[in-house]
Amino acid sequence: MTKIIKHQWINIAYAIVSLLICLGLGYGISAITGGLPPSLYGMAILTLSLQLKWISAERISVFTTWAIRHMGVCFVPAGVGIIEHKQLIQQHGLAIVAITFVTTFLVLTFVGLIYQKHEEKSQTKPTNNDTSRHS
Structure with missing residues (x-):
């Protein structure tokens, strides 16, 4: 094996182990607190770990890119169901379609508004380069 391919396999193993640890912690939290499904707790832990740089986003990118490309396989059984x-x-097709469109619109609007507020705050923050220098 070439060095690049070997390096990719190491990153894939790193990604799988990282995801399994987050999912395992999610199961632990769900068993203790209940409430949400373990996978949601696991996703929250993964997000926090990525934000705090406990897990390297670069090292898991090969695996996540592959998973996103093949995500359709996960939805085929739902379509058959x-x-x-x-x-x-x-009986309820029109209601299902309407609810789907309304909730999608609400989620996109909510995310857009939060993003705009975040951008406004980040643009008004003074940076170190903005301080005026006197000659």
């Missing part, structure tokens, strides 16, 4: 409930879709 929907087809099995044709009667429910016929």
Whole structure:
């Protein structure tokens, strides 16, 4: 194996171990506190770990890129399950579509507003380069 391929395998192993640790901690927190599903706790732990740089985003990028490319496989069973409930879709299809569009719009609006406020705050913060120098 070449050095680059070996390095990628090490990063993939690092990513898998990191994700399993976060998921395991999520299961632990869920067992203690309950409330949310363990995978959500795990995602929160992963996000926090990435923000605090406890987990290297660069090292897990190969694995996450692969996972995102193949994510459609996860949704095929859900699509098949929907087809099995044709009667429910016929009865409530319009409501399902409306709820999907409204909630998507609300989430996008909420995220957009939060982002705008964050950007406004970051633009008004003085940086070290903004201090005026007297000659």
